[in-house]
Amino acid sequence: MPELEINGGRYRLEVAEGATLADVLRDEIGLTGTKVACHEGHCGACTVLVDGTPTLSCITLVHRLGGRAVTTIEGLRDHPMVESFVRADAVQCGFCTPGQIVSAVALVESSPEPSTEEIRHRMAGNLCRCGTYPKIEEAIRTWRD
Amino acid sequence: MARLIRTEKEVEGRFEEVWLVVDEDALEQWGEGAREVVGRPAAKIDGLARARGEALFTADVRLPGMLHAAVLRSPHARARAARVDLAAALDAPGVRGAIGPGDSLSLSDQANYEGAAVAAVCADTFAEARAALRLIEVDWEVLAPLLDADEAVARGEFLDVRSSERGDLERGLAEADVVVEATYRTQVVVHTSMETHQSVCRWVGDTLEVHISTQYVWGVRANLAEGLGIDPDRVRVICDYMGGGFGSKNGPDDHCFIGAELARRTGRPVRCALTRREEHVAAGNRAATIQRLVVGARADGTLTALGGEFVNAVGWSGWNTFVEGPMRTLYACPNVRTTTHGARLNLPPMKAFRAPGYVEGTFGLECLLDELAAKLGLDPLELRRRNHADVEPTEGRSYSGKNLLECYRRAEPHWERRHEVRARSTATVKRGVGMASQVWWGGGGPPSYAWIRVGSNGHAAVVTGGQDVGTGTKTALAQIAAEELGIPLEHVTFAVGDSARGPYATLSAGSSTLPSIGPAVRAAAADARRQILDLAAQRYGGNAGELALDRGSIVLAGGERRPLEEIVGLLGDGQILGSGARGPNPAGMQVLTFGVQVAEVAVDVETGEVTVERVAAIHDVGRVVNPLGASSQIEGGIIQGIGHTLSEQRLLDPATGKILTTTLDSYRVPTIADVPEIVGELLDIPDEQLTNLGSKGIGEPPIIPIAAAISNAIRDATGADVRSLPISRAEMLAALAEARLREREREKVPG
Numbered sequence: 001m002p003e004l005e006i007n008g009g010r011y012r013l014e015v016a017e018g019a020t021l022a023d024v025l026r027d028e029i030g031l032t033g034t035k036v037a038c039h040e041g042h043c044g045a046c047t048v049l050v051d052g053t054p055t056l057s058c059i060t061l062v063h064r065l066g067g068r069a070v071t072t073i074e075g076l077r078d079h080p081m082v083e084s085f086v087r088a089d090a091v092q093c094g095f096c097t098p099g100q101i102v103s104a105v106a107l108v109e110s111s112p113e114p115s116t117e118e119i120r121h122r123m124a125g126n127l128c129r130c131g132t133y134p135k136i137e138e139a140i141r142t143w144r145d
Numbered sequence: 146m147a148r149l150i151r152t153e154k155e156v157e158g159r160f161e162e163v164w165l166v167v168d169e170d171a172l173e174q175w176g177e178g179a180r181e182v183v184g185r186p187a188a189k190i191d192g193l194a195r196a197r198g199e200a201l202f203t204a205d206v207r208l209p210g211m212l213h214a215a216v217l218r219s220p221h222a223r224a225r226a227a228r229v230d231l232a233a234a235l236d237a238p239g240v241r242g243a244i245g246p247g248d249s250l251s252l253s254d255q256a257n258y259e260g261a262a263v264a265a266v267c268a269d270t271f272a273e274a275r276a277a278l279r280l281i282e283v284d285w286e287v288l289a290p291l292l293d294a295d296e297a298v299a300r301g302e303f304l305d306v307r308s309s310e311r312g313d314l315e316r317g318l319a320e321a322d323v324v325v326e327a328t329y330r331t332q333v334v335v336h337t338s339m340e341t342h343q344s345v346c347r348w349v350g351d352t353l354e355v356h357i358s359t360q361y362v363w364g365v366r367a368n369l370a371e372g373l374g375i376d377p378d379r380v381r382v383i384c385d386y387m388g389g390g391f392g393s394k395n396g397p398d399d400h401c402f403i404g405a406e407l408a409r410r411t412g413r414p415v416r417c418a419l420t421r422r423e424e425h426v427a428a429g430n431r432a433a434t435i436q437r438l439v440v441g442a443r444a445d446g447t448l449t450a451l452g453g454e455f456v457n458a459v460g461w462s463g464w465n466t467f468v469e470g471p472m473r474t475l476y477a478c479p480n481v482r483t484t485t486h487g488a489r490l491n492l493p494p495m496k497a498f499r500a501p502g503y504v505e506g507t508f509g510l511e512c513l514l515d516e517l518a519a520k521l522g523l524d525p526l527e528l529r530r531r532n533h534a535d536v537e538p539t540e541g542r543s544y545s546g547k548n549l550l551e552c553y554r555r556a557e558p559h560w561e562r563r564h565e566v567r568a569r570s571t572a573t574v575k576r577g578v579g580m581a582s583q584v585w586w587g588g589g590g591p592p593s594y595a596w597i598r599v600g601s602n603g604h605a606a607v608v609t610g611g612q613d614v615g616t617g618t619k620t621a622l623a624q625i626a627a628e629e630l631g632i633p634l635e636h637v638t639f640a641v642g643d644s645a646r647g648p649y650a651t652l653s654a655g656s657s658t659l660p661s662i663g664p665a666v667r668a669a670a671a672d673a674r675r676q677i678l679d680l681a682a683q684r685y686g687g688n689a690g691e692l693a694l695d696r697g698s699i700v701l702a703g704g705e706r707r708p709l710e711e712i713v714g715l716l717g718d719g720q721i722l723g724s725g726a727r728g729p730n731p732a733g734m735q736v737l738t739f740g741v742q743v744a745e746v747a748v749d750v751e752t753g754e755v756t757v758e759r760v761a762a763i764h765d766v767g768r769v770v771n772p773l774g775a776s777s778q779i780e781g782g783i784i785q786g787i788g789h790t791l792s793e794q795r796l797l798d799p800a801t802g803k804i805l806t807t808t809l810d811s812y813r814v815p816t817i818a819d820v821p822e823i824v825g826e827l828l829d830i831p832d833e834q835l836t837n838l839g840s841k842g843i844g845e846p847p848i849i850p851i852a853a854a855i856s857n858a859i860r861d862a863t864g865a866d867v868r869s870l871p872i873s874r875a876e877m878l879a880a881l882a883e884a885r886l887r888e889r890e891r892e893k894v895p896g
Contacts, residue, residue, distance in 0.1 A: 032198070032201070032205035033197065033199065035198075035204065035339070035340075036204070037339045037340065037388075039420065040809075042421075045339060073197065073198035074197075074198060077197045082193070082196045082197055083193075085192070086188050086189065086193050086196050089188060089189065089617075089773045091196050091615075092389075092777060093340070093386075093387065093388045093614065094195025094615060095204075095339040095389060095615075097195055097198075098196070098198040120817050120818045123817045124817055124818045127339070128339070129339050129785070130615055130777075131780055131781030131782070131785055131815070131820075132777065132781065133780070133784060133815075135777060135780070137817065137820075
């Protein structure tokens with residue numbers, strides 16, 4: 001049984017082999033802030049951090065994560081990036097937003113003042129059908145304001 | 146007071162003449178421009194809940210004992226299920242129920258398109274339900290599908306045909322100095338909502354409770370009641386948050402009927418959610434069109450004739466959108482004839498998709514106008530100005546408000562950039578600028594209602610039974626309530642999304658939400674305001690009519706200010722309750738939205754890659770309640786439109802009619818890397834004829850002109866005519882080759 005850290009708490013998970021991290025987070029632990037939009041690694045909605053690295057939880061097997069630290073949107077609720085997304089109106093329907101914010105947090109952790117090109121490159125894996133992209137760029141540019 | 150009127154009701158261009166009970170509150174129009182709350186940028190009042198992942202979407206609803214359904218869908222475009230055997234599936238691990246053709250009105254043994262629902266199972270887990278689907282035995286009789294829209298029309302296989310003529314097209318063409326004919330084609334695109342179509346159904350006695358990702362709480366209630374043959378008050382529809390719809394979530398759909406039946410049989414809540422791959426097939430789409438168009442004009446650019454033979458490739462069912470609408474209504478042309486066939490094909494049914502018909506029809510018409518401008522040697526902006534319609538051209542009605550000429554005027558600085566943009570072309574990358582105009586409905590209409598309560602803290606809670614699909618509805622409506630009550634936005638909470646706990650509110654489609662519900666909210670707040678001032682008059686003396694509520698204070702007749710809390714504080718647990726209704730639209734007037742967009746593109750003539758570098762969007766949608774939210778709608782519409790123009794296409798196997806693009810990597814929606822600079826401008830001129838609010842909708846107008854603006858910019862950059870969407874690299878290279886051929890032919894002609 002994998003034992004891992006989620007948002008600072010330790011979890012010993014008794015789940016079937018083949019279970020994805022996304023399903024375990026949402027259905028076993030009740031952390032529904034992580035959204036699943038495609039379940040095949042194409043859209044980025046399910047992005048979480050594994051040891052700080054943005055990871056598609058819908059195609060990550062939970063049994064491979066023993067000893068790793070997972071951070072979901074619930075673990076980032078007080079991060080200034082969240083407020084910045086709201087301030088910039090980078091939220092329309094909001095279904096992709098938690099994944100966007102997780103990716104954006106990872107981006108500014110490694111590059112606190114990213115260029116437009118960097119933002120576009122690092123955020124291109126997170127789809128938003130409402131088209132909040134210009135506001136996401138702004139939110140990331142102004143996250144420390 | 147409620148009264149009965151006979152009026153026209155419009156949803157996305159479909160009009161019906163109806164008797165309508167309306168109730169309205171005559172309120173003075175607010176003046177133009179930013180006020181205390183209305184007209185000022187506001188972050189979404191539920192933005193934090195969404196951003197922090199606290200908002201519960203239908204996808205997050207987990208009810209005790211909930212089962213998971215999976216749907217067996219036809220793998221064939223046209224087939225009959227001669228035998229469906231559920232026995233093995235019912236015996237599979239975890240399975241609690243299985244239903245087949247005839248058990249629900251959404252299940253049939255006649256599959257007229259790929260993805261038609263045939264049978265369904267529910268199980269303890271979704272994985273078990275999916276596994277059991279494979280155990281359902283079906284004997285398919287596969288039949289040859291009809292896939293070609295022109296062929297369908299030729300064979301008489303159409304759902305609907307509609308013609309219209311004003312003046313005489315032939316005469317108009319005879320009077321023309323120049324005639325241009327061209328055929329335009331648009332492709333099938335899919336809505337691709339991030340939250341797939343889904344619902345959770347639960348029976349409580351004889352009442353069906355439904356959590357559903359929807360744009361129309363009350364429509365789902367009505368359709369379920371009708372489909373299940375139960376009293377509408379025995380259906381409760383709940384939608385707190387929903388993950389995108391864009392027109393595809395206006396009804397209950399098959400998942401909800403299937404879930405309701407499985408929940409009834411098992412006595413347990415049932416979730417029925419489409420997978421992403423099902424979403425690409427069975428959740429609706431924007432139908433493909435073929436547009437055979439002709440335009441005639443005098444040498445000075447005055448239009449004499451417009452004609453269009455349109456085919457909507459509707460699919461097996463759906464409706465024949467008003468693809469001819471822009472041709473009939475955008476310009477003051479005396480001779481216009483259109484015919485529109487809705488072809489019935491063995492393809493999944495279309496659904497409304499953000500400005501259905503007008504996105505497609507504007508592409509054709511506005512490209513045609515630019516081809517005409519090129520042939521006449523006229524400036525495209527000037528050509529459009531010369532043909533401006535001063536009255537609505539089909540019936541001669543006056544407009545409730547139209548400021549398209551002002552939009553053109555404000556477009557000039559963006560349009561002037563074309564010389565500088567073209568000058569930045571290189572040997573392999575050609576740059577150019579194009580424009581296109583926009584016309585659309587978006588005035589909304591009755592009925593819609595709102596309730597409001599004000600407590601002893603002076604804060605207001607507003608309720609409507611509508612929904613917020615992510616466009617910022619709650620925020621804009623809360624701004625209206627705050628403005629009318631003279632209290633800060635932070636003192637207003639707003640509840641939507643429960644048919645059992647709020648009054649009727651219209652659907653979030655047709656750019657109708659704000660113009661329909663907004664005036665009802667204002668009326669409800671005004672009702673509460675009057676009651677508060679009545680109390681104040683009793684407390685402080687004087688006449689209630691001479692008192693005012695302003696920025697959290699009661700202003701007495703002599704100008705003295707008393708804090709609102711002083712009066713409402715007397716309520717204790719008592720509450721001021723107000724209600725409001727949307728009044729009728731102005732009789733005999735045409736209510737429309739207008740706009741213009743100017744796009745700048747770069748075309749790599751070696752690879753065919755088209756990059757949109759800048760878009761200026763100027764729209765006339767009446768009063769702007771929330772400039773921040775409105776700018777997001779402009780950007781979102783343009784970005785979705787860029788996908789439609791350049792990269793999105795549902796691909797079919799032409800032999801079998803099976804859909805090939807069922808994933809988010811094969812069906813390419815725009816990413817953040819595809820976004821140009823977007824400059825949005827709203828005129829912000831209240832439509833005072835329309836309602837006490839003067840606002841129209843902004844959800845759809847921005848997606849309408851973008852395809853034509855891009856295509857016209859490509860012509861400006863390269864001389865190539867692109868007449869078919871999407872403008873893939875192959876499409877672009879073919880158009881460039883054709884343009885070069887035309888150029889050589891021209892050079893061969895002596896003199």
